[in-house]
Amino acid sequence: MTVCVTADIVGSRLLADRAAAQRDIESAIARVDEEGPTAVRPLRPTVGDEFQGVYDTLEGAMAAVLLLRLAFPDGVDCRFGLGIGETGTIPSAVTGGIPEGPGWWAARTAIETIHAVQDRTVMGARTWVCVADDGSEDEQRAAHIANAGLLVRDHLVTAMTGRARRLAYGRCAGRTQSALAAAEGISQSAVSQLLASSGATAVVEGYRVLRGG
Incomplete structure (x- = not known):
């Protein structure tokens, strides 16, 4: 299983010091890289207020996301979209390669979903799992179970x-x-x-x- 993770900063445009928030998040990521689950591709900044990374299990991705949320200082938080699906790279003469594939599309859908859940019903929600269109029934079932637990977990962490x-x-x-x-x-x-x-x-x-x- 490949799990793509896309993160975006909550309220990035409203932060008094956007540069400081970026440093805080990157510091938390470095800490989790050292002390948490091993990533296939560690979370790294991409463009704007987003970060992307890859884990080889859903359990590893969920554990890493939890540690990150716990490591953030007051006033800094992220939403996380976890996409279960294959990932590849489009060759690029400029960057060497651009991440692409169903796993990333699923992660984007997950980010959009958690935005909607946060705005509509659960203000403390921060994490969601989606499966690529060609995913298996077992993967879909795992995502449903994960999302049920993530809603409760995020509610607790957000209130801490x-x-x-x-x-x-x-x-x-x-x-x-x-x-x-x-x-x-x-x-x-x-x-x-x-x-x-x-x-x-x-x-x-x-x-x-x-x-x-």
Whole structure:
């Protein structure tokens, strides 16, 4: 399975410092590249406010997207379209190759869908999965199941404070509550309480499931 990921910055035209937001996102991507699932093609800026990357499993793509959202600082967020389908490259004398194929078209449809879902019913929604037109029934079923979970996961993450996201990221990365408490300058009890009250414990456990643990 090939999963193409297209991301765009939420409210990019309204950001007070667009350049700083770009740096923050690229820093988060570099962190996830190091600590998260291995990408076939890591997320990289393309044009405007978009980023593109490729993963070889849906679980890997979903896990990476979660880590990215947790790694973003306050005021910065992205929408993610995950497209299941084949991908190829159109030769280009200028760039060496332009990504193309059904997987990318599906990722674009996913971005458009999550825009609509966010505007219409679930303001905290940020991630959607679509399957290319020639996808299998099993792939379609996997996308439906993923989307049901992603709506809930995104709702929780969107509502988290910056500290709750940092703690959730740390737990996903395997750091202990005592280490996180020291880094935040709070008690371990406070870490435990915040993880539980924000829903981060469920988000972290979901990450572990995606990673096969």
